[in-house]
Amino acid sequence: MASRAISDLHPQLQPLAESFLRRCRDQGLDPLILCTWRSAEEQEALYQLGRGKPGAVATDARPGQSAHNAMLYGSPAARAFDAMPLLAGKPVTDPEHPHWHAMGEIAEALGLRWHGRSATQPHELPHFQLPLEI
Ligand SMILES: [Zn+2]
Incomplete structure (x- = not known):
């Protein structure tokens, strides 16, 4: 079972993820x-x-190629997290729903890369990544 813990993110991504959740x-x-x-x-x-x-x-x-697989000093340090909006407790599956776009804009304002921008990769809609230059 993949981790959902903020503490398994890269140290630089952890505060950004917390800010992302709070702003959302x-x-x-x-x-x-x-x-x-x-x-x-x-x-x-x-x-x-x-x-x-x-x-x-x-x-x-493949294994080791995903930002979700990143390690730092032998510990999990993912450079991305996947998140989706809930509405009345249920996942928003419509990719055109405005809550997706609102989440993407909040992430981008924090300097994160939102892979939902690419219309050709709808399966990347929930993917928010720490840019390499950070
Ligand atoms: Zn992802």
């Missing part, structure tokens, strides 16, 4: 963290979806 809630959004860090085994299982295993392709990143 201040604007009446209800963000749910789906994943922070995942192990190489969990990444491989995700990679096999739609390839060796039945289901839709979930990622193009």
